[in-house]
Amino acid sequence: MEEIKRIDTVVQYNNYVGVETLHPLVSVVDLDKVDNIHRFKQYMNLYAIFLKDNNCGAMNYGGQPYDYDDGTLVFVAPGQVYGVDSDGEIKPSGYALVFHPDLIKGTQLGKNIKGYTFFSYDVHEALHISKKERKTMIECLDKISEEIDQNIDKHSKTLVVSYVELLLNYCVRFYDRQFITRSHSNKDVLVRFEKLLDEYFGTDHAQNLGLPKVSWCAEQLFLSPNYFGDLVKKETGNTALDYIQNKVITEAKAKMLGSTKTINEVASELGFKYPQHFTRLFKLKVGVPPNDFRHLN
Incomplete structure (x- = not known):
């Protein structure tokens, strides 16, 4: 049986992909800078959003082409298992945002996080985004990265959480668009x-x-x-x-x-x-x- 690695903290995730930890509760990872990875499965006790670059041509759904192929967003909630199913090495490309539930504890986002139902969607229900939407996602990730790079102070949590919430609200908008294009x-x-x-x-x-x-x-x-x-x-x-x-x-x-x-x-x-x-x-x-x-x- 394939071993499932348990990831309970942002530090553990950062160590796994080989990047420095700048904030104990949140991390933005440029996957293009991560080494090749092998097949794996991980039990995540973190929230994670993966912006994957698509290099496989136009996507299909229901036997017909639709949507965009400029990127795919996959969402993982605490308690879920995610992984890569590949026989050989693969080179990851895109970005990952991971954050611990403690980051949003006691905030409005913490109270409303279950309302972002796409964290429980299956992989084949992922969000496919356009170039313009991808640019918006990266701008949000850049804002989070900039704040993480600052020295942690009493404003850090408020600002990081607000940028995470902004990103999630854009995802709601893009999913609404996707439901329309899949009408x-x-x-x-x-x-x-x-x-x-x-x-x-x-x-x-x-x-x-x-x-x-x-x-x-x-x-x-x-x-x-x-x-x-x-x-x-x-x-x-x-x-x-x-x-x-x-x-x-x-x-x-x-x-x-x-x-x-x-x-x-x-x-x-x-x-x-x-x-x-x-x-x-x-x-x-x-x-x-x-x-x-x-x-x-």
């Missing part, structure tokens, strides 16, 4: 999502397995839960959970108006363990309880 492929995901739910409720899956979870749907569509949720939200305006619940209500209405089944039977067929949970959701979505809806119609 055709995203709509294909929604079609497959709808078909998946049709098949789920058209069989006995709901009765045997319960209501479909967002994570299960994402897995069936070969997407990470966070990326899938963000995609559905941006394409429909609803969360993936809302989408599933709306589908449940549509199925419930059809069952109640097209048969003489009791409300408890309908709830059971839709995957509810407790009928009162079904009644509560139905009233929340429709405005009236299931029995009232049936009588009114």
Whole structure:
């Protein structure tokens, strides 16, 4: 079994790539200055953002070219494993920003970091950026580097964290752009999502397995839960959970108006363990309880 190296501190990461540590909690690494590396896997207890230079031609997604190939951003959160899968040596190119969770502890960014959902995206959901976007990223990294090069004082943390937050907010903007440029492929995901739910409720899956979870749907569509949720939200305006619940209500209405089944039977067929949970959701979505809806119609 391949050994997984544990990286708990910025110093450990800097030592691994062979660069000097200028700040114990944050580092910007020019990967072009790093020696060739071999295949490895690392368990990271740090936040990391890798800006990789692309030298492999135009990218493809869903069988069609799209986006930009001037750089790729990959995000790693504490507790994740990342690595390079290569049989020989490779020459890294680009930049790495790594920072310890303690850097943002007690700051507004620390409170909001979970809102940057792309830290939990899969590698194939990475952010592909244009020359202009890449320039913006490097400008942010340069600002962080300049501040790290200064003598640490009472302003250092505030300024570094503000530049990191600025970089992350640009990433949010660029991901929004990427969702737009992938609109055709995203709509294909929604079609497959709808078909998946049709098949789920058209069989006995709901009765045997319960209501479909967002994570299960994402897995069936070969997407990470966070990326899938963000995609559905941006394409429909609803969360993936809302989408599933709306589908449940549509199925419930059809069952109640097209048969003489009791409300408890309908709830059971839709995957509810407790009928009162079904009644509560139905009233929340429709405005009236299931029995009232049936009588009114």
